[in-house]
Amino acid sequence: MIDQETFRRAMGCFATGVTVITVDYEGTVQGMTANAFSSVSLDPLLVLVCVDQKARTHAHLHARKRFGINVLSEQQRAISEHYAQPDRDPSRAEQAAGARFDRTPHGTPVLQGALAYLECRLQSAQDAGDHTIFIAEVEDVVVRSGKPLLYFQAEYRAIGSELK
Numbered sequence: 001m002i003d004q005e006t007f008r009r010a011m012g013c014f015a016t017g018v019t020v021i022t023v024d025y026e027g028t029v030q031g032m033t034a035n036a037f038s039s040v041s042l043d044p045l046l047v048l049v050c051v052d053q054k055a056r057t058h059a060h061l062h063a064r065k066r067f068g069i070n071v072l073s074e075q076q077r078a079i080s081e082h083y084a085q086p087d088r089d090p091s092r093a094e095q096a097a098g099a100r101f102d103r104t105p106h107g108t109p110v111l112q113g114a115l116a117y118l119e120c121r122l123q124s125a126q127d128a129g130d131h132t133i134f135i136a137e138v139e140d141v142v143v144r145s146g147k148p149l150l151y152f153q154a155e156y157r158a159i160g161s162e163l164k
């Protein structure tokens, strides 16, 4: 029997980028740090994100059915930390972590300075254990230049040089 800690350590070997999922909830910006994010399909354009059923964001995604995925740059570690804290104050995101948002025409919050932004419309939600796999159609993207924030073995990292 594999315990959760060993599973976490194995998954921690899989280096990822870091995203903040943003969703409008009654006019306020709700965000959540997530790295269980993946491309799914090119035709149609689909992505997935896995969200803990206990997370507040879980209810917001079901309610709003539209959200943004913001791929963090290496300057945005404080924003990742902020949106991973369970007891954060959403009205203090700018003072606490420097997070500022624009809105898309659909009203979805877009994090300023993120490396990439994907505007997502929920297509399906599949419960899987204690998480739900949200699959969404990508309706718009913004891509900026810069370097990503990385996550590896429970630590934030910066990208190294290209292997030749």
Ligand SMILES: Cc1cc2nc3c(=O)[nH]c(=O)nc-3n(C[C@H](O)[C@H](O)[C@H](O)COP(=O)(O)O)c2cc1C
Residues within 6 Å of the ligand: 018, 031, 032, 033, 034, 035, 036, 037, 050, 051, 052, 054, 055, 056, 057, 058, 080, 083, 084, 085, 086, 151
């Ligand atoms: C680097 C990192 C990646 C994370 N990835 C996920 C994820 O993919 N899915 C998830 O449900 N929680 C993930 N979390 C935990 C959530 O960010 C955290 O539980 C958050 O407080 C949930 O916020 P909410 O309850 O307001 O939705 C991650 C945390 C960190 C630090």
